[in-house]
Amino acid sequence: xxxxxxxxxxxxxxxxxxxxxxxxxxxxxxxxxxxxxxxxxxxxxxxxxxxxxxxxxxxxxxxxxxxxxxxxxxxxxxxxxxxxxxxxxxxxxxxxxxxxxxxxxxxxxxxxxxxxxxxxxxxxxxxxxxxxxxxxxxxxxxxxxxxxxxxxxxxxxxxxxxxxxxxxxxxxxxxxxxxxxxxxxxxxxxxxxxxxxxxxxxxxxxxxxxxxxxxxxxxxxxxxxxxxxxxxxxxxxxxxxxxxxxxxxxxxxxxxxxxxxxxxxxxxxxxxxxxxxxxxxxxxxxxxxxxxxxxxxxxxxxxxxxxxxxxx
Numbered sequence: 387x388x389x390x391x392x393x394x395x396x397x398x399x400x401x402x403x404x405x406x407x408x409x410x411x412x413x414x415x416x417x418x419x420x421x422x423x424x425x426x427x428x429x430x431x432x433x434x435x436x437x438x439x440x441x442x443x444x445x446x447x448x449x450x451x452x453x454x455x456x457x458x459x460x461x462x463x464x465x466x467x468x469x470x471x472x473x474x475x476x477x478x479x480x481x482x483x484x485x486x487x488x489x490x491x492x493x494x495x496x497x498x499x500x501x502x503x504x505x506x507x508x509x510x511x512x513x514x515x516x517x518x519x520x521x522x523x524x525x526x527x528x529x530x531x532x533x534x535x536x537x538x539x540x541x542x543x544x545x546x547x548x549x550x551x552x553x554x555x556x557x558x559x560x561x562x563x564x565x566x567x568x569x570x571x572x573x574x575x576x577x578x579x580x581x582x583x584x585x586x587x588x589x590x591x592x593x594x595x596x597x598x599x600x601x602x603x604x605x606x607x608x609x610x611x612x613x614x615x616x617x618x619x620x621x622x623x624x625x626x627x628x629x630x631x632x633x634x635x636x637x638x639x640x641x642x643x644x645x646x647x648x649x650x651x652x653x654x655x656x657x658x659x660x661x662x663x664x665x666x667x668x669x670x671x672x673x674x675x676x677x678x679x680x681x682x683x684x685x686x687x688x689x690x691x692x693x694x695x696x697x698x
Contacts, residue, residue, distance in 0.1 A: 393499045394691050400590055401687065404597025413598070422490070422595055422657075425588060430489045431552035432584040433497070434509060438556025439565045441506035446637045453636075454514030457628050458484050459522060464620050474616060477530070478675055481663060482613050483620050485523050486653035488515045489549060491683065494592040495690050496649050500642060502585065508646035513553055519656070520544035527663065600684065602677050610678035614685055618652070625651040645697055652689045654682035 407413060465483025468474050486492060488511070496508040520543055544550055559565035568574040602610070629647060633639070639647075660675050 394694060397495070397498050397593060397687070397691070400593035401597035401600075404594035405600055406597075407594070408598045408601070418595060418598060421591065425591055425595075426490060427548045429584045429588045429591075430493065431548040432581040433493060433502075433505070433588060434489070434512065434549060435552040435556040436578070436581055436585060437502070437505050437509045438553050439559050441509075441560065443557065443560055447510060449636045450510050450633070451514040451517075453628065453632060454511050455518050455522075457625065458515065458518040460624060460628075461620055462523070462526065464624065465617075468616060468620070474612065476671065476674075478613065478663065478671060478678075479616075481523075481527060481530075481659060482655055482675070482678065483617050485519055485656055485659070486515065486650060487656050487683075488512060488650070488653065490592055490657065491596070491686060492649055492653050494589050494596075495687070496646060498589045498593070499694055500645075504642045507640070507642035508649060510643070511646065511650045512549075513557075515650075516544075516547065516550050516553065520547065520550070531663070596683060596687070600680060602680055603673065606674045606677040607681070609674045610681050613674070613678040614682045617655070617682065618685070621651045641697060645693060648693055649690060652686050652693075654679055654686050 461484035462480055465480035468483065469476065469479035492508060493505065497505050500507075524543070556565075569578075625647075633647075637643070657679055660672065660679060663672075663675065
């Protein structure tokens with residue numbers, strides 16, 4: 387119990403500090419998006435590269451990648467049918483029910499408690515997630531709102547994504563054996579140390595950013611809450627059904643993997659969803675989405691903290 391408390395305190399303090407900054411010190415609006423973009427394009431790729439370069443890649447990795455891809459597609463499909471009901475009849479519904487803030491929230495929370503040494507048990511879900519986002523999720527959004535189909539632009543976006551590049555390079559160096567052969571090279575040691583410095587920025591900075599962006603408008607709480615509750619019901623119920631029926635039968639799991647899976651399922655949708663969908667939606671729906679993302683983040687952090695206490 388005391389160990390769990392010691393790991394949760396930094397998360398709460400950093401989020402609280404970000405919230406305090408938002409209340410007491412007005413930071414220019416362009417600073418937070420710019421800072422988040424720098425983290426996503428530089429620091430997060432550094433973490434993913436180091437993790438995939440050093441992790442032990444076995445057959446479980448390929449099973450999990452395929453399962454995540456299928457599972458996220460299943461979440462979208464269920465969300466699509468839910469969106470046809472009067473209770474949840476909006477364009478936002480199917481896209482809110484799948485995909486996650488895998489890097490910005492997931493890696494931040496998981497590494498804050500378990501450290502970089504165990505991060506591979508969480509990032510194993512990353513490659514399937516990124517494939518889904520770039521080849522299925524974005525295509526579905528464009529098809530729904532623009533009536534366009536899969537295009538070369540989608541492949542280009544995938545190939546140019548810093549997260550994808552970092553994962554692919556890490557896996558390539560791992561499987562080829564290059565990574566282990568150059569570990570003692572003084573030039574590479576300097577580069578890897580630099581990447582480790584960048585990786586160490588993620589947890590404190592993103593937790594402060596999470597706290598800074600915690601703002602909910604009362605007028606939209608009801609609609610936002612509906613999206614968040616239905617998302618959790620879909621992801622947790624179907625997610626654990628998949629785990630019990632498929633993953634546990636194919637993959638050697640442990641407590642770190644299980645908690646990584648739990649973390650993956652409780653994450654909010656990617657914050658970029660507001661960018662993907664916002665330009666097509668009304669101001670009201672855009673506000674509902676923005677509030678739902680914030681509310682989903684709060685719920686995620688609360689459930690994560692409860693989970694940490696549970697496993698200790």
